[in-house]
Amino acid sequence: MPTITRTFIKAAMLYFAAGLLTSFLVSARKLLNLPAFLDAMMPTYLHMLVVGWITQLIIGIAYWMFPKFSKEAPRGDERVGWAVLILLNVGLILRIIGEPFNIGWMLPISAVLQLFAVWMFIIVIWPRVKER
Numbered sequence: 001m002p003t004i005t006r007t008f009i010k011a012a013m014l015y016f017a018a019g020l021l022t023s024f025l026v027s028a029r030k031l032l033n034l035p036a037f038l039d040a041m042m043p044t045y046l047h048m049l050v051v052g053w054i055t056q057l058i059i060g061i062a063y064w065m066f067p068k069f070s071k072e073a074p075r076g077d078e079r080v081g082w083a084v085l086i087l088l089n090v091g092l093i094l095r096i097i098g099e100p101f102n103i104g105w106m107l108p109i110s111a112v113l114q115l116f117a118v119w120m121f122i123i124v125i126w127p128r129v130k131e132r
Contacts, residue, residue, distance in 0.1 A: 001064055004081045008060025011089060015052025019045050040100040047099075051114065052092050059084065059121055066128045080124040087117035 022045035029038045063081055068074040075081065091113030098106025 002075065002078075004075075004078065004085065005060045005064040008056050008063065008085060011085070012053050012056040012060065015048045015056065015092070019048035019053060022048065037100055040102070044096055044099045047095055048092070051088070056085075056088065059088075062125060066125060069128050076124050076127060080120055084117045084121045084124065087113045087120065091117065 022041050025032075025034060026038050026041050026045060028034070029036075063075060069076045091110045094106045094110035094113070097103065098110060
């Protein structure tokens with residue numbers, strides 16, 4: 001298994017744990033008398049689970065399992081794969097910080113970074129799935 005795939009999977013597992021913990025805290029906020037800002041974490045924890053966990057897990061496994069590009073570079077340009085990992089995670093972290101604290105400038109930057117990550121993933125994986 002390539003290092004980049006292991007990194008995607010490890011990051012996905014961290015977001016899975018963080019998303020479930022945040023879900024618990026949001027659900028139990030009133031019962032445990034936790035701070036009110038946790039109510040603003042509802043869309044954030046969903047994003048952590050869907051993009052942070054599920055999407056990263058899928059990208060990591062796809063990067064590893066899809067057909068080889070060539071013998072010299074079986075997964076294409078690996079730098080693009082690392083850029084996808086970095087952009088996706090920086091975007092997620094900006095959202096996790098910006099959304100509950102209502103830091104308006106972070107959300108558009110987060111969305112753009114995640115959009116670039118998705119497009120870069122498509123660029124790196126497309127040659128591996130097209131008909132030869």
